[in-house]
Structure formats: structure tokens, C-alpha cells
Amino acid sequence: MSNFESLSKAVIAGNVGQAAEITKNALDLGARPMDILNLGLLPGMAVVGDRFKKGDMFVPEVLMAARVMQSCMEILKPMLVDEEVPSAGTVVIGTVKGDLHDIGKNLVAMMLESAGFRVVNLGVDVPPEKFASAIREHKPHILGMSALLTTTMLRMKDTIELLEEEGLRDKVKVIVGGAPVTRDFSEEIRADGYAPDAASAAELAKQIVGFSVSS
Amino acid sequence: MGNMVCPNFKVCVTPQFEVLTQDQRQQIYFGALEILARTGAQIHDERTLELLQQNGCQVEGTRVYFPRALVEWAVAAAPSYVTIYDRNGRPAMYLGGNNVYFGPGPTNTFHLDPFTGERRKPLKTDKADVARVVDALPNIDYAMDLGTPSDVTSTLADVHAFDAMVRNTEKPIVHWGFDVEQYEDIIKMAAAVKGGLEQLARRPFIVLYSESSPPLVHSKEAIAKALYAAEMGIPVIYTPCVMAGATAPATMAGTLAITVAESLAGLTAVQLLKKGAPFIMGGVISIMDMSSTILSYGAPEFNLLQAALAEVAHHIGLPVFGTGGCIDSKVLDAQAAAEAAQSILLSALSGANLVHDCGYMEFGSTGSVELLVLDDEIIGYVKRIMRGINIDDESLALEVIDRVGPGGHFLGEDHTMAHFRTETWFPTLCDRRRYDDWVAHGSTSLEQRLKEKTQAIIRGHQPRPLPDHVLARLDEIVSAAEEREAAKAKKRR
CATH class of the missing domain: 3.20.20.480 (Trimethylamine methyltransferase-like)
Incomplete structure (x- = not known):
């Protein structure tokens, strides 16, 4: 149906108003919510991801597309029965204790959401205990920690140690990122993964979930 | 800020640069006129010598002295x-x-x-x-x-x-x-x-x-x-x-x-x-x-x-x-x-x-x-x-700055979407990838990327061709020139 194609285009163009209108019209005409998602929204996001990787699209445009995706999902969610709500998995994410940097972590959250993850965003200045209790409560597949400062990145290690002490470490994959964080550092603190930027963080999360499903 | 009145307001939209002042430019120009009038020049072409002499230049053999006013006229x-x-x-x-x-x-x-x-x-x-x-x-x-x-x-x-x-x-x-x-x-x-x-x-x-x-x-x-x-x-x-x-x-x-x-x-x-x-x-x-x-x-x-x-x-x-x-x-x-x-x-x-x-x-x-x-x-x-830097109400962006407020970000703003592509330059050769990403793409140097891009253009780019009759005419003109040069070479031998 050509409407799905124009919905994909509206996602790519970052046009919230147009995408919402097409989604509503499609529902009125009796289209299945799952089809709107799988044939319209997701293919659009796939093109966006592809173009971003090639350098033809840039961060603000990817964010706009992600925003379109989210606003259309708000329309679709009530129509989808619970088990139908697609989710690649759950991610708990936060900036570590002592660090007030929000933007990079929020970018990662947004990229994860548009890749189909449910994201529990704990905000900034998150102490190890709060990460631990969020894991108990939400049972996420992945824990993502962010730090922008050399001085605060060591709190990532504290969190991982607390998870080990409390027997939670095996229940979740830990990924880390932020300007001073390197692959070496992530290995040193026994994290499961590291991503240098928001787009590759979403890629990494998809890989991790893929692994845990197949294993 | 649009209603504000601002006297003596000077705008430089582009960077300003000069090596010589107006007076110094004049000095160089007058120096050149003086050289042509006083020292003159040697000109090894009969037709040009005639033309210059007819129009008031002093010609002595191949040496020509140019009146200042004539050069200024030109x-x-x-x-x-x-x-x-x-x-x-x-x-x-x-x-x-x-x-x-x-x-x-x-x-x-x-x-x-x-x-x-x-x-x-x-x-x-x-x-x-x-x-x-x-x-x-x-x-x-x-x-x-x-x-x-x-x-x-x-x-x-x-x-x-x-x-x-x-x-x-x-x-x-x-x-x-x-x-x-x-x-x-x-x-x-x-x-x-x-x-x-x-x-x-x-x-x-x-x-x-x-x-x-x-x-x-x-x-x-x-x-x-x-x-x-x-x-x-x-x-x-x-x-x-x-x-x-x-x-x-x-x-x-x-x-x-x-x-x-x-x-x-x-x-x-x-x-x-x-x-x-x-x-x-x-x-x-x-x-x-x-x-x-x-x-x-x-x-x-x-x-x-x-x-x-x-x-x-x-x-x-x-x-x-x-x-x-x-x-x-x-x-x-x-x-x-x-x-x-x-x-x-x-x-x-x-x-x-x-x-x-x-x-x-x-x-x-x-x-x-x-x-x-x-x-x-x-x-x-x-x-x-x-x-340069364009400054007006839209580019000063006070509305957006106020809306986003402390601690927010501008990446998701319509204002950013409307301006980031035209306000910023996007490199095609200079590398700005993060280190890991750069490694994943082959850890290339500028020289390597340059070679790659140049070769890709030579292999791939083809401008619109000229019409066949024009191509044929070009061939004819080149052939005629070849014949002329061959005849001249024969004569020299």
C-alpha cells in the first residue's frame, strides 16, 4: 500500500505532522497497527540509519526521525494488544554519580528507542545503588552507563562491582560510553561492551540482544 | 531585538583583509605608470609598435615609451x-x-x-x-x-x-x-x-x-x-x-x-x-x-x-x-x-x-x-x-535559547534542523571520525583518501558529451592543423 511508503518518507523527512496524519488515516481505513509499524515506520528508520552511516544524514535529522517514530508509536500503542507491542528488549540507562551530563546519554536513549528498545532512563548523577535497584525492578537485558568526565568514569567500575557483590552481574549485559571512555577501559572494568557514539550504541545493543536470544 | 534603533551600526558579513591601503595601491599604480613612461618597454612585434606609435607612444627601434595619460585611458x-x-x-x-x-x-x-x-x-x-x-x-x-x-x-x-x-x-x-x-x-x-x-x-x-x-x-x-x-x-x-x-x-x-x-x-x-x-x-x-x-x-x-x-x-x-x-x-x-x-x-x-x-x-x-x-x-x-557570520534575529536565536533553557540541548530543535546544513561546512576528505570508527574504516591517512577519491572521479565521472557533428568538426580542425604543421616541418628539412 502506497501509504506505507509515504509514511516511510515522512519518517525520513522528520515530518511529525505528516507522519501522524498518515498513521491516523491508515488506521481509519482499517490498516493493521502492526503493518503500519512494520511496513511504514521501521523501513523508514532503517533508511535513516543507513544514510546516517554513509554520512548523508546528520544527528539532528536522525533525532527528528526518531521523534516521528515515537509520536506515531504513541498513536499505535493503544491499538496493539500488550504482547504485540514490539520490543527488542529493555535497557536501563543513566549518567553515573557525580556527573551531570545529560545530552549524550539522552541521544543514546533516543537511538535505542527508535531501534525498538524499551528504555528506562534514570537521568544523571545516578549512584551504583540506584542502578542496582533499577535492575531488580525492570529486569533489563542491558544496563547502559555514561560519563563525560575522567573523574566520574571510575564510578562505572563501582557500579559493576556492586552488581557483582549483589549477584546481579550475570542477569544483565553492561555497556558503557562517553568522551573519556575507551574500549580498553571498558574491558578493564569488565563491562560487556563499549560504543564510541550514539548510533553505534544502538547497533551494539541490537547485537547483544541478538546474542542473548540465540544463546 | 528587532525594534531596537542602533546608530552608526557597521556590518561586516565577510572577513576583512587588506595588505595595502588605498594610498599604497595608488603608489604602486603610479609607479607602474612611471616605469612605462620613463623606462618604457621592449616590444618585438611590428604591428604593435605601429599601433602604439600612431597613438602617441614614443618608439625608438623596439623600445617604447608610454605617455601616462594613454595608459590611464586604456x-x-x-x-x-x-x-x-x-x-x-x-x-x-x-x-x-x-x-x-x-x-x-x-x-x-x-x-x-x-x-x-x-x-x-x-x-x-x-x-x-x-x-x-x-x-x-x-x-x-x-x-x-x-x-x-x-x-x-x-x-x-x-x-x-x-x-x-x-x-x-x-x-x-x-x-x-x-x-x-x-x-x-x-x-x-x-x-x-x-x-x-x-x-x-x-x-x-x-x-x-x-x-x-x-x-x-x-x-x-x-x-x-x-x-x-x-x-x-x-x-x-x-x-x-x-x-x-x-x-x-x-x-x-x-x-x-x-x-x-x-x-x-x-x-x-x-x-x-x-x-x-x-x-x-x-x-x-x-x-x-x-x-x-x-x-x-x-x-x-x-x-x-x-x-x-x-x-x-x-x-x-x-x-x-x-x-x-x-x-x-x-x-x-x-x-x-x-x-x-x-x-x-x-x-x-x-x-x-x-x-x-x-x-x-x-x-x-x-x-x-x-x-x-x-x-x-x-x-x-x-x-x-x-x-562569514550572518547576524539577525533568526540567527541570534534568542527565542530558541530561551525555550531550551539551561541544561537542555538544541539537537532536536526545528531551528537546528532549519540551519545546521547551511551554517556548517561538511568535509569530504578531512577526517573527523571517532578513533574506533576511523580504525574500523581502515585507519586511512589524508593521502590515501585523496587517492581513492581522485581515482573514483576519474573512473566514474562523465560530463555530457558534445553532439556528434561538433566532435566531427573538432576532428577536422585538428587534422587540418596537423597537415599544416607537417608541411612546415617538411619545408624546414
């Missing part, structure tokens, strides 16, 4: 800007004022092969590659041959180079010729493309240039070619290569005055022959390196002199042939990038109109399309600087 008679069209007849360059355009240079002895890395003699097929690379690069505005082809009849290297270029780019072509006969061939070919000489003269897509032999000597070929092209309605560039300390005084000011005097002698003859003929003042001016004796294309004095020359040209109201994107280095290394970037930035800041010699390596001995591709990237960077 400066006023020439148009202050010249429009050059592309092959399809669309205006491509408005040469005048502070408008800046970039292109390659001519006649290098060697060609740096972009596939093998070998420094070798240029071939005709290289000229086709040069033209296609020019055609593909967004910041290169016109073509020049970037090397004299060595695999054709040597006295027709100019004609063959033009033949290869005109088939492979739709952009304007700035070219040269050995003598008037070759100019005739080239103008015939260009006229064939446009469907007639009249059409070509109305919308010229070629510019022909010749060089005097400083200090103050004008060979028969140089000045006769300029007069012939002007007569045919083709815009001319008359440009000396001046070496401070050798063919000019060691001082910057004296070198500038001689350079201007060289061009103005050519200008005076051209305007006397055809008042109002489009004329572009030139001058590749630099120091002679006192240890190697080369004319340096990367020296700070070169950049200073080129900028000052552009300013003198602006002062007297003539379009100017600039020089930039050229280097002394023999390889594409850090020296290369530094030299190319300096001259491109300073050419742009000085408002030189027709900046040539992009792709010139080894002080002009070697032509390189890879350097041309690098120059294109640098020009993109410099063009962004030249666009």
Missing part, C-alpha cells in the same frame, strides 16, 4: 568586469570586484600519475582526465590543462590539450597557445562548439592567456597573440611571471610596480586595437629562492604579493588573474597541505578573481589532479570562512 577603456560562460552558454564566472573563482594551471612539464604515483611526461589522455576531474569538483570553476601533452605533435600540444578538455568538461576553459596559428585553431574549435564565432564572442567560454618576458620585454608571440584573441572577441589574460630579486628588484614594492607595468603595456596595446576588449590583468609574482633559484609558489612573499596585486587591480578597476592552491613540495605531504591552504585562503581574502594554478606541485614543474582534489576541499573550507 585602464578606463577596459571593462571593469568580464563575464565568462560555460560550454552550454550559461554565465559561469563574473570576473570583477571581489568575486573569486578557482581553477588549475597550464603547461606543467610533468604529470603526477594518480594511479601509479609516478612523475612522468603528460599524455593527451591525462588532459581528458584533468577536464573530467575539474568537471566533477564543485569548487573548481574552470579548466586549464595542468600539463603539456608529450605524446602529440609538439607544436600542437596546445591544440590537442584543448581538444581533450573541450570534450570532457562543460565548465569554461582558460588556455594558451604557442603562436597566433594555434590560437586560430583553438578559437575555431571553440566556435564550432558554439555554432559560430559570433556566438562564441557573445558568450565566450574560453579565455586565452599569454605572458610577457620580464623585465619589460614583450615577445612577438606574447603580444601578437593577445591582440589576435582580442580582435576575435575572446577575453585575454596578459600576465608576467616576475621573480623578486632576479627579474625584478628584491623589494616587494618594486616587484609589484614592474608586474603592473608589464600587464598595462599589454592592456594599452589591446585597448588601442579594440576599445573595450575584455582584459584580465595578471601576474604570477614571487621571490626567486636564492639558494635553488626556483620561483617559489609556496613562499609567504608569494602570498603577500598576489594579495597586493589583486588590491591594485581592484583599485584601477580591472579583473585580475590570481594564483593559489599551488605548492613547492614534490609530494602530497604536510608542506603541500600547508602551502595550498595558505594561498587559497589569502587569494580568497584578497578578492582575486580568476585564481589559477590549483594542482601545481614542485613550483609548477608537475601537475597533479590529486592536489586539485585536495584544493577543492580546502576551497570548500575557505568558502565557508568567506561566507
Whole structure:
């Protein structure tokens, strides 16, 4: 149906108003919510991801597309029965204790959401205990920690140690990122993964979930 | 802030730069007039000598003394800007004022092969590659041959180079010729493309240039070619290569005055022959390196002199042939990038109109399309600087700043979406990837990416072809020139 194609285009163009209108019209005409998602929204996001990787699209445009995706999902969610709500998995994410940097972590959250993850965003200045209790409560597949400062990145290690002490470490994959964080550092603190930027963080999360499903 | 009244408000949308004040520009110009009146010049062409004598020059043998008022008349008679069209007849360059355009240079002895890395003699097929690379690069505005082809009849290297270029780019072509006969061939070919000489003269897509032999000597070929092209309605560039300390005084000011005097002698003859003929003042001016004796294309004095020359040209109201994107280095290394970037930035800041010699390596001995591709990237960077900072209510963005507030971000704002692509320059060669991403993409150096991009353009870019009947006519003109040169060679034997 050509409407799905124009919905994909509206996602790519970052046009919230147009995408919402097409989604509503499609529902009125009796289209299945799952089809709107799988044939319209997701293919659009796939093109966006592809173009971003090639350098033809840039961060603000990817964010706009992600925003379109989210606003259309708000329309679709009530129509989808619970088990139908697609989710690649759950991610708990936060900036570590002592660090007030929000933007990079929020970018990662947004990229994860548009890749189909449910994201529990704990905000900034998150102490190890709060990460631990969020894991108990939400049972996420992945824990993502962010730090922008050399001085605060060591709190990532504290969190991982607390998870080990409390027997939670095996229940979740830990990924880390932020300007001073390197692959070496992530290995040193026994994290499961590291991503240098928001787009590759979403890629990494998809890989991790893929692994845990197949294993 | 829109309702605010603000007296004495000065706006500079683009960066401001000058090497000489108005008074100093006047001093250089008067110095040139004084040289032509007092010292004069040697001119080795009967027709030009006659023309100059008839119009009040004092002629003693080949020595000519120019009345100041006559040269001033010629400066006023020439148009202050010249429009050059592309092959399809669309205006491509408005040469005048502070408008800046970039292109390659001519006649290098060697060609740096972009596939093998070998420094070798240029071939005709290289000229086709040069033209296609020019055609593909967004910041290169016109073509020049970037090397004299060595695999054709040597006295027709100019004609063959033009033949290869005109088939492979739709952009304007700035070219040269050995003598008037070759100019005739080239103008015939260009006229064939446009469907007639009249059409070509109305919308010229070629510019022909010749060089005097400083200090103050004008060979028969140089000045006769300029007069012939002007007569045919083709815009001319008359440009000396001046070496401070050798063919000019060691001082910057004296070198500038001689350079201007060289061009103005050519200008005076051209305007006397055809008042109002489009004329572009030139001058590749630099120091002679006192240890190697080369004319340096990367020296700070070169950049200073080129900028000052552009300013003198602006002062007297003539379009100017600039020089930039050229280097002394023999390889594409850090020296290369530094030299190319300096001259491109300073050419742009000085408002030189027709900046040539992009792709010139080894002080002009070697032509390189890879350097041309690098120059294109640098020009993109410099063009962004030249666009300056626009300040109005929309760009000051106080509304958005207030809406986002402390601790928020601007990445998801409509305002960002509306402006980020036009406000920022996007590199195609300079690497800004994060380290891991850079490693994942092969840990390439600029040199490697440059080679890759250049080769991809040569393999992939094809401009629209000329119609078959034009191609056939070009073949005929080249064959006729070959026959003429063969007959001349036979006669000599």
C-alpha cells in the first residue's frame, strides 16, 4: 500500500505532522497497527540509519526521525494488544554519580528507542545503588552507563562491582560510553561492551540482544 | 531585538583583509605608470609598435615609451568586469570586484600519475582526465590543462590539450597557445562548439592567456597573440611571471610596480586595437629562492604579493588573474597541505578573481589532479570562512535559547534542523571520525583518501558529451592543423 511508503518518507523527512496524519488515516481505513509499524515506520528508520552511516544524514535529522517514530508509536500503542507491542528488549540507562551530563546519554536513549528498545532512563548523577535497584525492578537485558568526565568514569567500575557483590552481574549485559571512555577501559572494568557514539550504541545493543536470544 | 534603533551600526558579513591601503595601491599604480613612461618597454612585434606609435607612444627601434595619460585611458577603456560562460552558454564566472573563482594551471612539464604515483611526461589522455576531474569538483570553476601533452605533435600540444578538455568538461576553459596559428585553431574549435564565432564572442567560454618576458620585454608571440584573441572577441589574460630579486628588484614594492607595468603595456596595446576588449590583468609574482633559484609558489612573499596585486587591480578597476592552491613540495605531504591552504585562503581574502594554478606541485614543474582534489576541499573550507557570520534575529536565536533553557540541548530543535546544513561546512576528505570508527574504516591517512577519491572521479565521472557533428568538426580542425604543421616541418628539412 502506497501509504506505507509515504509514511516511510515522512519518517525520513522528520515530518511529525505528516507522519501522524498518515498513521491516523491508515488506521481509519482499517490498516493493521502492526503493518503500519512494520511496513511504514521501521523501513523508514532503517533508511535513516543507513544514510546516517554513509554520512548523508546528520544527528539532528536522525533525532527528528526518531521523534516521528515515537509520536506515531504513541498513536499505535493503544491499538496493539500488550504482547504485540514490539520490543527488542529493555535497557536501563543513566549518567553515573557525580556527573551531570545529560545530552549524550539522552541521544543514546533516543537511538535505542527508535531501534525498538524499551528504555528506562534514570537521568544523571545516578549512584551504583540506584542502578542496582533499577535492575531488580525492570529486569533489563542491558544496563547502559555514561560519563563525560575522567573523574566520574571510575564510578562505572563501582557500579559493576556492586552488581557483582549483589549477584546481579550475570542477569544483565553492561555497556558503557562517553568522551573519556575507551574500549580498553571498558574491558578493564569488565563491562560487556563499549560504543564510541550514539548510533553505534544502538547497533551494539541490537547485537547483544541478538546474542542473548540465540544463546 | 528587532525594534531596537542602533546608530552608526557597521556590518561586516565577510572577513576583512587588506595588505595595502588605498594610498599604497595608488603608489604602486603610479609607479607602474612611471616605469612605462620613463623606462618604457621592449616590444618585438611590428604591428604593435605601429599601433602604439600612431597613438602617441614614443618608439625608438623596439623600445617604447608610454605617455601616462594613454595608459590611464586604456585602464578606463577596459571593462571593469568580464563575464565568462560555460560550454552550454550559461554565465559561469563574473570576473570583477571581489568575486573569486578557482581553477588549475597550464603547461606543467610533468604529470603526477594518480594511479601509479609516478612523475612522468603528460599524455593527451591525462588532459581528458584533468577536464573530467575539474568537471566533477564543485569548487573548481574552470579548466586549464595542468600539463603539456608529450605524446602529440609538439607544436600542437596546445591544440590537442584543448581538444581533450573541450570534450570532457562543460565548465569554461582558460588556455594558451604557442603562436597566433594555434590560437586560430583553438578559437575555431571553440566556435564550432558554439555554432559560430559570433556566438562564441557573445558568450565566450574560453579565455586565452599569454605572458610577457620580464623585465619589460614583450615577445612577438606574447603580444601578437593577445591582440589576435582580442580582435576575435575572446577575453585575454596578459600576465608576467616576475621573480623578486632576479627579474625584478628584491623589494616587494618594486616587484609589484614592474608586474603592473608589464600587464598595462599589454592592456594599452589591446585597448588601442579594440576599445573595450575584455582584459584580465595578471601576474604570477614571487621571490626567486636564492639558494635553488626556483620561483617559489609556496613562499609567504608569494602570498603577500598576489594579495597586493589583486588590491591594485581592484583599485584601477580591472579583473585580475590570481594564483593559489599551488605548492613547492614534490609530494602530497604536510608542506603541500600547508602551502595550498595558505594561498587559497589569502587569494580568497584578497578578492582575486580568476585564481589559477590549483594542482601545481614542485613550483609548477608537475601537475597533479590529486592536489586539485585536495584544493577543492580546502576551497570548500575557505568558502565557508568567506561566507562569514550572518547576524539577525533568526540567527541570534534568542527565542530558541530561551525555550531550551539551561541544561537542555538544541539537537532536536526545528531551528537546528532549519540551519545546521547551511551554517556548517561538511568535509569530504578531512577526517573527523571517532578513533574506533576511523580504525574500523581502515585507519586511512589524508593521502590515501585523496587517492581513492581522485581515482573514483576519474573512473566514474562523465560530463555530457558534445553532439556528434561538433566532435566531427573538432576532428577536422585538428587534422587540418596537423597537415599544416607537417608541411612546415617538411619545408624546414
